[in-house]
Amino acid sequence: MTSGLRIRNLSKNFGGLQVARNITLDIPTGARAALIGPNGAGKTTFANLIIGALQPSSGSIHLDDKDISQLPEAARVRAGIAKTFQNTNLFKDLSVRDNIRLPILEREHRTFRFLERYDGDAAIEAEVEQLLADFRLLPLANRLVRSLAYGQQRLVELALTLSLKPRILILDEPAAGVPSSDSHLIVDAIKRLPTDLSVLIIEHDMKLVFEVASRIIVLVNGAVLVEGTPEEISRDLRVRELYLGAGHG
Numbered sequence: 432m433t434s435g436l437r438i439r440n441l442s443k444n445f446g447g448l449q450v451a452r453n454i455t456l457d458i459p460t461g462a463r464a465a466l467i468g469p470n471g472a473g474k475t476t477f478a479n480l481i482i483g484a485l486q487p488s489s490g491s492i493h494l495d496d497k498d499i500s501q502l503p504e505a506a507r508v509r510a511g512i513a514k515t516f517q518n519t520n521l522f523k524d525l526s527v528r529d530n531i532r533l534p535i536l537e538r539e540h541r542t543f544r545f546l547e548r549y550d551g552d553a554a555i556e557a558e559v560e561q562l563l564a565d566f567r568l569l570p571l572a573n574r575l576v577r578s579l580a581y582g583q584q585r586l587v588e589l590a591l592t593l594s595l596k597p598r599i600l601i602l603d604e605p606a607a608g609v610p611s612s613d614s615h616l617i618v619d620a621i622k623r624l625p626t627d628l629s630v631l632i633i634e635h636d637m638k639l640v641f642e643v644a645s646r647i648i649v650l651v652n653g654a655v656l657v658e659g660t661p662e663e664i665s666r667d668l669r670v671r672e673l674y675l676g677a678g679h680g
């Protein structure tokens with residue numbers, strides 16, 4: 432049995448436009464992989480194929496030897512594949528703690544009415560407090576999300592995603608919009624993610640990529656140009672050409 436994500440000959444066409452070309456990749460359990468490439472290379476499309484927001488034109492995706500290629504998005508979340516919540520999913524006028532509690536209640540199929548007091552459940556509350564602690568959010572737990580700095584809001588998104596208990600986590604531009612003075616918050620949080628979680632980071636910020644990734648996949652025109660360790664990638668002449676040329680993505 433192969434543990435982790437196994438992608439074979441994955442292709443996607445939009446009409447005549449081929450945006451994923453025969454992508455073959457393994458993302459083993461515990462991997463810290465980054466997907467980089469110029470604008471329009473197909474990174475978001477690839478992430479959407481993995482989470483099931485898009486169905487492939489051909490090829491397969493296996494998670495621990497289970498073929499998930501045809502599963503819809505919700506079933507893939509249940510199988511353990513999650514992409515970070517986007518800022519728009521946060522309830523800005525609720526506290527950080529309430530925001531983190533909501534997806535856990537939803538996961539546990541508990542009903543929660545906004546205007547009623549939630550009477551608590553020890554196991555759920557313990558999980559909420561653990562996530563707050565894991566993401567160093569305890570000092571901010573009672574603050575309204577609206578009042579947080581953007582980088583702190585992105586940490587709340589990460590904590591929310593972890594409440595889904597994923598096995599594969601896709602971070603789509605986790606530092607986008609975060610001022611460089613706060614990007615260490617994101618880097619530190621990624622470094623502290625559970626070691627048995629596989630992480631795929633799609634990111635334009637090369638400094639962040641080189642700080643957290645142990646494998647880098649370079650996508651160009653929907654195809655894998657090269658895959659390797661950060662050292663191999665930084666030495667690769669084709670990658671250097673790509674990034675020294677115009678259209679740095």
Ligand SMILES: Nc1ncnc2c1ncn2[C@@H]1O[C@H](COP(=O)(O)OP(=O)(O)OP(=O)(O)O)[C@@H](O)[C@H]1O
Nearest residue numbers: 445448450468469470471472473474475476477680
């Ligand atoms: N739903 C769609 N229909 C048609 N073409 C699409 C669709 N979604 C994406 N594309 C095209 O697929 C190509 C890859 O886009 P994609 O957004 O995946 O690239 P990307 O590498 O994520 O780019 P960026 O770094 O700019 O976010 C682009 O040419 C884009 O215009």
